[in-house]
Amino acid sequence: MTLTASSRQYTKGQRLGELSLVRYIREEFAGNSKGLLVGIGDDAAVVQVSAGEKKLLASTDTMCEGVHFDLSFATAYQVGFKLVSVNVSDIYAMGGVPAWFLLTTSFPSGTSDNFAREFLSGVKDALERYGAALIGGDVTSCNSGIVVTGIALGFADAPITRKGARPGDRIYVTGPLGDSACGLELLKKIMAPVAIEKGETLELPLPWLIMEPLLKRHLMPRVIKPANASAATSMMDISDGLSLDLKRLCEESGVGARIHKGRIPMSAEMLHAAEFIDKDPLRLSLCGGEDYEYLFTYAGEIPSAHYVGDVTDRGLVLIDKNGTPTDWMDCGYEHFQT
DSSP: OOOEESOOOOOOOSBOOHHHHHHHHHHHTOSOOTTEEEOBTBSSOEEOOOOTTOEEEEEEEEEEBTTTBOTTSOOHHHHHHHHHHHHHHHHHHTTOEEEEEEEEEEEETTOBHHHHHHHHHHHHHHHHHHTOEEEEEEEEEESSSOEEEEEEEEEESSOOOSSOOOTTOEEEESSOOSHHHHHHHHHHHHOSOOOGGGTOOEEOSSOHHHHHHHHHHHHSOOOOOOTTGGGOSEEEEOSSOHHHHHHHHHHHHTOEEEEEGGGSOOOHHHHHHHHHTTOOHHHHHHHOOOOOOEEEEESSOOTTSEEEEEEESSOEEEEOTTSOEEOOOOOOOOTTOO
């Protein structure tokens, strides 16, 4: 299978400088943010927290080159956009709304000014999408490999944790699973950046209408706050695969789970592409991760979500199409284990 990008996006530009980068960030992200008293440029941001009965949420995620992204097939813009999305996803997973964002970048010496600006453009567009404001962070250099970290701050009326699932609850997911993992497998074959944010397409033996949503899901996930989140007894985002993330939720709640294979939602695009590249759709859905959909439990029916199974007293079991219990597919992404 040969897939080729129509063009490469980046060329070498002016060498990056710390002071010029900080100045650029300060100017580019200037603007009013509700509750911001002191913004970028001082030793710390100052925010006025007067949210009544709301609870302050804080979450952080780091992305390392070679672990979380590969510049052989990701653009700087996509890395920036994704960094914001994965942090906001954690706020949504607690039933919250993002308000502020802190950003730390560690770029190797010799990184181009062009690259940094494209990365920040992705960060800015994502923050605007989610209604959050950049209020500070840090700019450093490193010896090798880009490392970027985000801290998202937000509010929730009643935060939802992983601890509330009870036997008898139904288990739901908010959308199709396996798209991101399938998109990654396709990118490994393309091995070139695809600037989908600029309308770039590919010449492919597979229809672009099949490929595009899968590539977008992996490169630039757009997270959506789950509807009716306040009704959930427990919730978390699906970042490391349904199998591993459900196991974590069950451990926190002290329960087990029974999942029906046939109820796991899969997109038509993923099923088509998985067959083309000879990948098992069920394994992509259970093990792939980075879909940034939401896994939650609730005692009743929620038509707007996908019912995939039930909370039990103990153990994890997969149910096949004949209703027969099978061994749990114990998989997913764990750092230091691969």
